[in-house]
Amino acid sequence: MIIFWYLLLIILAVLADYYWLDMDSKRWGWFKKGSKKQKAIFFTLVLLVTFIGYILIDIEYFKI
Secondary structure, eight states, X not given: OHHHHHHHHHHHHHHHIXXXXXXXXXXXXXXXXXXXXXXXXXXHXXXXXXXXXXXXXXXXXXXX
8 A cells, every 4th residue: 555655646746846846847848849658658667767766765664
């Protein structure tokens, strides 16, 4: 269950930054020109890498 909360937190942080905090397109301006497929691949990879990082950092707390 804790894995779900980590994943949800990551998704919400990225979406908040993309849609709400980056109003002048300084961080994500380069990204808005990409196709939907490129955006999906990028967000999937960002989520995967971040999620793996959380697991590696907190591996002692999981009962895997």
